[in-house]
Amino acid sequence: MSYTTLTFDVRDNVATITLNRQEAANAMNLDLAKDLMHVALKCDESPEVRAVIITGTGSAFSVGGDLKSFSEQGSHLPGHLKEVTTYLHAAISRLTRMDAPVIAAVNGVAAGAGMSLAIAADLVIAAESARFTMAYTRVGLTPDGSASYFLPRIVGLKRALELTLTNRVLSAQEAYELGIVTQVVPDTEVLTQANVTAAQLANGAKTALGAAKRLLHSGWNQTLETQMENEAQTLAKMAQTTEGIEGITAFLEKRTPNFKR
Missing domain, CATH: 1.10.12 (Lyase 2-enoyl-coa Hydratase; Chain  A, domain 2)
Structure with a gap:
């Protein structure tokens, strides 16, 4: 199966999903949500896949929802958002519940749904220059992509409220100190370290x-x-x-x- 918004590669039992909408900073639109669901199902069903890496193309992991495409929906936007989240949530549910461990290799900005996708992963390896922000309420919207489930469990309710209501931008180190990130590495080493960790996990039970x-x-x-x-x-x-x-x-x-x- 071919994908228009991401690349998918399996080598040595490690599947690498690379968000590939660089012209839109890997923003989440309907096509990307659909592609994510399909690759999540493939990873779950394939006995060859023993670990999964999710990363982004360019300088961003994902800046969240594609507001430009959303604005084009007019009065159809509520239904459109329900369709986007249906696919996105199916992808995240499958990634969370599958046997293969999932590593988010956060190569840059992770905002909104990008942050949600990252924190839903089992392990989060972040580049030193990566930044994390909830971003939703800044544009008058509310969290999706599992953020309201995972974030309070990771950082506690009060801190989750602060991050959601103020949209404070976290550096990779701050995210590490809060438990959102499991490892911070130099920018040039984020994918290398993710592959090292994935290889270790792929050899596991x-x-x-x-x-x-x-x-x-x-x-x-x-x-x-x-x-x-x-x-x-x-x-x-x-x-x-x-x-x-x-x-x-x-x-x-x-x-x-x-x-x-």
């Missing part, structure tokens, strides 16, 4: 990584006892998988496990 992701996400909505039961059930299930058996055997034999067999 994909099924266990996915199950661990889902356990951590579900823990927010469960009682202590329910979550511990979920842990026990998932642990027992993982111990019966090929990965679990290989991991335990390799540990006892003092060798590196081969989870790709």
